[in-house]
Amino acid sequence: MILIQLIILAALLGWLLWTRPIRSWICSCERKDLLFGAAILGALVLGHALDFSRATFPLVNWSMYTEVNAEDDFQVVNVICHSDDGQQKSLNPIELYPSLCHCFPARFTALVKAADEGKLTENDTRIYDRLIQSMSTQYAARHGMSLKTTRVELVKIDSLSGATIERKLVSVHDARPASKNSVVSRSATHGNH
Amino acid sequence: MNTNDQRQLPEFQLLHGDASSAALVFYLKFFFTMWLIRYLFDPLQTLSNLPLEYAGPVGPLQWMPVAWYEAIHSFTGLMMLRAGIVVCAVGVWFGRTRMISAMIGCVVLTMIACVIRGFGGQINHAEIGPLLVTWVLTLFCFRLPQDKISVPTTQEHPTASVALITATMVLALVYAFVGIARLTNGGVELFLGDTIQRHVTRGSYSDWVLPQNFSNWVRDYPAIAWQLKIGTLLVTLVEIAAPFALISKRVRYVVLITMPLFHLGAILMFKVIFVEQMLSLILLINVSPWLAARARQNATKRSQKPAADPLVQTG
Numbered sequence: 001m002i003l004i005q006l007i008i009l010a011a012l013l014g015w016l017l018w019t020r021p022i023r024s025w026i027c028s029c030e031r032k033d034l035l036f037g038a039a040i041l042g043a044l045v046l047g048h049a050l051d052f053s054r055a056t057f058p059l060v061n062w063s064m065y066t067e068v069n070a071e072d073d074f075q076v077v078n079v080i081c082h083s084d085d086g087q088q089k090s091l092n093p094i095e096l097y098p099s100l101c102h103c104f105p106a107r108f109t110a111l112v113k114a115a116d117e118g119k120l121t122e123n124d125t126r127i128y129d130r131l132i133q134s135m136s137t138q139y140a141a142r143h144g145m146s147l148k149t150t151r152v153e154l155v156k157i158d159s160l161s162g163a164t165i166e167r168k169l170v171s172v173h174d175a176r177p178a179s180k181n182s183v184v185s186r187s188a189t190h191g192n193h
Numbered sequence: 194m195n196t197n198d199q200r201q202l203p204e205f206q207l208l209h210g211d212a213s214s215a216a217l218v219f220y221l222k223f224f225f226t227m228w229l230i231r232y233l234f235d236p237l238q239t240l241s242n243l244p245l246e247y248a249g250p251v252g253p254l255q256w257m258p259v260a261w262y263e264a265i266h267s268f269t270g271l272m273m274l275r276a277g278i279v280v281c282a283v284g285v286w287f288g289r290t291r292m293i294s295a296m297i298g299c300v301v302l303t304m305i306a307c308v309i310r311g312f313g314g315q316i317n318h319a320e321i322g323p324l325l326v327t328w329v330l331t332l333f334c335f336r337l338p339q340d341k342i343s344v345p346t347t348q349e350h351p352t353a354s355v356a357l358i359t360a361t362m363v364l365a366l367v368y369a370f371v372g373i374a375r376l377t378n379g380g381v382e383l384f385l386g387d388t389i390q391r392h393v394t395r396g397s398y399s400d401w402v403l404p405q406n407f408s409n410w411v412r413d414y415p416a417i418a419w420q421l422k423i424g425t426l427l428v429t430l431v432e433i434a435a436p437f438a439l440i441s442k443r444v445r446y447v448v449l450i451t452m453p454l455f456h457l458g459a460i461l462m463f464k465v466i467f468v469e470q471m472l473s474l475i476l477l478i479n480v481s482p483w484l485a486a487r488a489r490q491n492a493t494k495r496s497q498k499p500a501a502d503p504l505v506q507t508g
Contacts, residue, residue: 021207037359057252062370103313
């Protein structure tokens with residue numbers, strides 16, 4: 001598919017280069033400047049074509065919202081904090097880490113899904129637990145609360161109607177700062193896969 | 194640049210064909226001020242509270258020694274990156290420090306982008322296009338005589354023209370990549386099926402980013418759903434045509450009207466925030482004539498007589 005994209009792009013750029021304003025402008029510019037500019041644009045195209053975005057970053061593949069979405073449902077994560085005085089609050093990770101507003105939800109949801117399906121390795125499980133612990137500590141400090149536990153839920157939502165299909169508890173964590181082993185319980189499905 | 198072709202066909206005037214070093218410096222200042230505002234208010238250092246193992250090295254951070262990688266992700270490291278970009282952005286406003294500030298600023302911005310992407314799944318979002326544009330403007334500054342950058346003039350300069358046209362092409366190509374990929378990957382089904390409704394529903398439940406929920410509107414009023422589908426098709430066509438904004442005023446106006454509306458719609462409907470990308474559309478506005486007129490005006494005020502020479506330093 002990338003080949004077709006490159007052919008369309010080449011046709012567009014060829015057409016653009018063929019226009020009179022561009023041709024006469026090219027004649028009036030220094031060749032070294034033009035080559036430098038062309039090299040930059042070439043690198044941009046190469047980054048898109050190679051599609052190894054994490055390696056070639058910031059020269060990345062630009063496909064976004066480009067696929068047909070035919071999924072019947074999708075999942076979102078709820079992180080719920082329970083305080084010592086019985087309050088129940090929803091933890092918003094973007095409020096804690098605004099820099100990650102574009103990229104945190106997708107990765108975090110994937111991690112929680114993997115935790116729910118028991119697909120996390122021992123190391124991943126440790127990272128997952130530390131992540132929840134860290135978010136709970138941050139949330140408690142920010143809101144001046146004393147937290148008892150943090151629950152992580154996975155909510156399945158119908159893609160078209162927006163109705164909640166299923167709400168599943170993935171894990172419960174001891175949110176007290178002094179606790180060494182933070183995990184209180186995990187979902188029933190954990191470890192069954 | 195005024196060629197005979199352009200005089201005959203005013204519709205097909207090359208954008209930035211008459212660019213000056215003053216225009217290049219104007220855009221450089223604009224982009225760094227944008228980054229300054231962004232990172233003054235973005236508490237980047239809070240990321241040091243996340244487990245470092247959760248981050249995966251991205252881009253140049255992959256080749257960095259582990260100790261440096263850890264140092265960058267520490268509270269001090271992230272604060273230094275944040276302070277670094279603020280200092281560099283301020284430095285870009287002053288002639289003497291402009292080039293070195295811009296260069297260091299680009300490196301710092303890339304590090305920040307790598308850190309942010311390391312913690313997330315989405316890698317090609319919002320501020321990457323403007324980051325590349327900032328790199329282009331900075332690298333081309335080194336191709337101009339240093340005095341033209343520290344004390345820019347409104348005199349037309351071919352290198353400044355290549356710089357601004359390359360920067361505009363970077364921005365336009367980013368749109369063209371997305372538009373072409375949407376046509377080839379999604380095809381007609383993407384515009385006729387329920388994909389857009391599904392994206393709106395999914396976006397509406399991303400209440401971590403913004404609270405509003407418009408999925409009911411799209412579900413209950415088919416006319417709105419159809420408007421979104423037609424809108425997506427139109428935006429895709431405008432994205433593909435974006436490189437032609439370089440030579441056609443009409444395409445330029447269409448892009449300048451359509452894309453900000455699209456980005457605002459994406460914020461409301463999908464909760465995808467592309468503020469930096471939206472602001473980068475300023476590259477489609479030719480500031481060179483305005484800068485030249487302003488320089489002439491200043492010269493007139495200074496000399497108290499009509500300005501004859503437009504080639505005046507803007508400072």
